[in-house]
Amino acid sequence: MTALPSTSEKDSEAYDAIVVGAGFGGLYMLHRLRELGLRAHLIERGSGVGGTWYWNRYPGARCDVESVEYSYSFSEELQQEWEWTERFASQPEILRYLEHAAERFNLYPDIEFNTSVVAAHFDEIANHWQVQTDKGAYTAKYCVMATGCLSSTNIPDFPGLESFQGTTYHTGSWPHEDVDFSGQRVGIIGTGSSSIQATPVIAEQAEHLYVFQRTPNFSVPQGNAQLAPEKQAAIKADYKGFRATQRALGFACHHPPRQQSALEATPAERTEIYEQWWQKGGLSFLGSFNDLITNAESNATAAEFIRQKIRDIVTDPEVAEKLCPDHYVGCKRPCADNGYYEAFNRDNVTLVDVKAAPIETFTTDGLKTTAASFKLDSVVFATGFDAMTGTLDNIDIRGIDGLSLKDKWHAGPRTYLGIATTGFPNFFIITGPGSPSVLASMTVGVEHHAEWISECIDYLEQRDLARIEATLAAEDAWVKHVNEVADMTLFPTCNSWYLGANIPGKPRIFMPYIGGFPVYEAKCREVAEQGYEGFKFA
Numbered sequence: 278m279t280a281l282p283s284t285s286e287k288d289s290e291a292y293d294a295i296v297v298g299a300g301f302g303g304l305y306m307l308h309r310l311r312e313l314g315l316r317a318h319l320i321e322r323g324s325g326v327g328g329t330w331y332w333n334r335y336p337g338a339r340c341d342v343e344s345v346e347y348s349y350s351f352s353e354e355l356q357q358e359w360e361w362t363e364r365f366a367s368q369p370e371i372l373r374y375l376e377h378a379a380e381r382f383n384l385y386p387d388i389e390f391n392t393s394v395v396a397a398h399f400d401e402i403a404n405h406w407q408v409q410t411d412k413g414a415y416t417a418k419y420c421v422m423a424t425g426c427l428s429s430t431n432i433p434d435f436p437g438l439e440s441f442q443g444t445t446y447h448t449g450s451w452p453h454e455d456v457d458f459s460g461q462r463v464g465i466i467g468t469g470s471s472s473i474q475a476t477p478v479i480a481e482q483a484e485h486l487y488v489f490q491r492t493p494n495f496s497v498p499q500g501n502a503q504l505a506p507e508k509q510a511a512i513k514a515d516y517k518g519f520r521a522t523q524r525a526l527g528f529a530c531h532h533p534p535r536q537q538s539a540l541e542a543t544p545a546e547r548t549e550i551y552e553q554w555w556q557k558g559g560l561s562f563l564g565s566f567n568d569l570i571t572n573a574e575s576n577a578t579a580a581e582f583i584r585q586k587i588r589d590i591v592t593d594p595e596v597a598e599k600l601c602p603d604h605y606v607g608c609k610r611p612c613a614d615n616g617y618y619e620a621f622n623r624d625n626v627t628l629v630d631v632k633a634a635p636i637e638t639f640t641t642d643g644l645k646t647t648a649a650s651f652k653l654d655s656v657v658f659a660t661g662f663d664a665m666t667g668t669l670d671n672i673d674i675r676g677i678d679g680l681s682l683k684d685k686w687h688a689g690p691r692t693y694l695g696i697a698t699t700g701f702p703n704f705f706i707i708t709g710p711g712s713p714s715v716l717a718s719m720t721v722g723v724e725h726h727a728e729w730i731s732e733c734i735d736y737l738e739q740r741d742l743a744r745i746e747a748t749l750a751a752e753d754a755w756v757k758h759v760n761e762v763a764d765m766t767l768f769p770t771c772n773s774w775y776l777g778a779n780i781p782g783k784p785r786i787f788m789p790y791i792g793g794f795p796v797y798e799a800k801c802r803e804v805a806e807q808g809y810e811g812f813k814f815a
C-alpha cells in the first residue's frame with residue numbers, strides 16, 4: 278500500500294462503498310448499494326447530479342437515443358410517472374429527469390457535491406480503499422468509478438491560446454448561465470457531435486460563425502418532434518416488454534438492422550431503403566442494412582448516399598465537397614443533427630478547412646491558420662474528450678503493490694468485462710473500456726453494470742469474503758476477445774475517439790466492446806452463475 282498524501286487513516290470516515298460520479302450510473306449504483314443495506318457515499322465534482330447532462334449545457338445539446346429508451350427501467354413507478362415531451366430529449370429535460378430521480382429515491386443525503394476525488398489507494402492489509410478528495414478522506418471496502426466515458430474535456434494545445442482576449446468555452450463544461458452570442462464573431466473548433474448540434478443554434482444568434490473543420494463527419498437529420506402522448510401511453514402500457522426488446526438488440530436501442538446486405542439490393546432499391554431510413558431519422562440509419570459496419574463495399578454505398586444528401590442540401594458546391602467525409606460511415610461516432618448542413622447556406626456561416634490550412638496560433642483578437650487570420654470575440658472548443666480513460670487517468674488510483682492504474686494502462690486499457698481490472702481488488706468501473714458502453718444505449722449499460730456489481734458485492738457480503746479480483750488469465754482472454762471482435766468491423770479504420778486517436782500520444786486501442794449488448798450481458802450472467810468465473814477471492 279502507498280500512503281496517501283495528507284489525511285491519516287484515523288481521520289478518514291469509513292464507508293462500505295464509495296461511488297464516484299453522480300450521472301445515470303452513479304445514482305443508480307448508490308440506490309442499489311443502499312438497498313443492500315450498505316453504507317455508501319457518492320462523491321461528485323459538480324454542484325448537482327446529472328453527469329454528462331450536468332456538464333454539457335451547450336446550445337442544442339440533445340440525446341441521440343430516443344427519450345423513452347434513454348431512461349431508467351428499474352422502477353416501474355418512475356417510468357410510468359415521467360412524461361417525456363420530445364422524441365429525443367434535450368439536455369435540460371434529461372437533467373430535470375435525473376434531478377427528479379435523485380429526489381424520488383432520496384439519494385441527495387448520501388451525495389457530496391463540489392468534491393473531486395484525487396486519489397484512491399488499496400490497503401492490502403485492511404482490504405479496503407483509501408479515498409482522498411480535495412476536501413477530506415474516506416475508507417471503503419468497495420470503490421465504484423461511475424465517472425463516465427466522456428467527462429475529461431480536451432482542449433488542444435494551441436500556441437498563443439493564453440494571449441486570446443476573447444471568451445472561450447468548451448462544450449463539455451459549458452457555463453450554467455445563458456451565453457448570448459448576439460452581435461459576436463464566433464469560432465467553433467471541431468465538427469463532431471457536439472459541434473453538429475451547436476452550430477445551427479449558434480448560427481442563429483451570432484453575427485458571424487466560423488466553423489473550423491479538421492475532419493468532416495457524417496450526420497443524419499435527427500427527425501426530432503414532440504412526443505405524441507398516445508405513443509408514449511402505448512409504450513407505457515407494456516414498458517416491461519419494450520425494455521426487454523431493447524436489451525435484446527445489439528446496440529440496446531430499438532430500430533434493429535434490416536436483415537439484408539446492402540450488396541443484395543439493386544442500386545435503386547438501396548437508394549429507396551436509405552431514403553426511408555434517412556426519413557426515420559437519427560443514428561438508426563446505420564441499420565438500413567445489416568453489414569454496413571462490417572463490409573467496406575456495403576458501407577461505401579451508404580457513405581455515397583449521405584454525401585449526395587450533403588450536395589443536395591448545401592447550395593455552394595465547394596462548401597458541400599468540403600463537408601463530405603471520406604471515411605467509412607460509423608467508424609467515427611455518427612452524428613444526428615437538426616439543420617447542420619443547412620446552416621452552411623446562411624450568409625453568416627463560413628466553413629474553414631483546417632486540415633488544408635491548420636490553425637497556427639491564437640492571437641489577442643482571434644486566430645491564424647496557415648492561410649488566413651480570423652477576428653473572433655468568442656471561441657467554442659467542440660474538441661471532444663479524452664474518452665473512456667481520461668478521467669480515471671487523472672485520479673491517482675493504486676492497487677496491489679502500489680501499481681498505478683495509469684501505468685498499468687500505459688499501452689491501452691485492460692479490463693475483465695469492462696468492469697474490473699487485475700491488481701485492483703474490490704474496484705469496479707461502470708461502463709469501462711471493454712464494455713459495450715458508448716456502443717449501446719448508455720442507460721441500459723449503466724443499469725446492467727450497477728445491477729451486476731451490486732449482486733457481486735452482495736455475493737461477497739453473504740459469504741464474508743474480504744476481496745474479489747479479476748485474474749490475469751481472464752483479463753487477457755477478455756482483452757483479446759474485445760480486440761478480435763473490433764477487428765471484424767470497420768471501426769478501427771479511422772481516427773476516432775473510440776480508439777483514442779483524438780488525443781496526441783494516447784495508445785491506439787479500440788476501447789468499447791462491439792460484440793453486441795445481448796452477447797455481453799449473457800457473458801456477464803454466465804460469469805456470475807459460475808461463482809464469478811475469472812475472479813479470485815480472498
Ligand code: NA7
Binds near residue numbers: 427433467492636772
Ligand atoms: P468529438 O466527436 O471527439 O469531436 C471533436 C472534434 O474536434 C473533431 O471534429 C476533431 O477533429 C476536432 N478537433 C480535435 N482536436 C482538434 C485540433 N487540434 N484542431 C482541429 N480540430 C480538432 O467530440 P464531441 O464533443 O463532438 O462528441 C463527443 C461525443 O459526445 C459524441 O461522439 C457523442 O457520443 C456525444 P478530428 O475528427 O479529430 O480531425
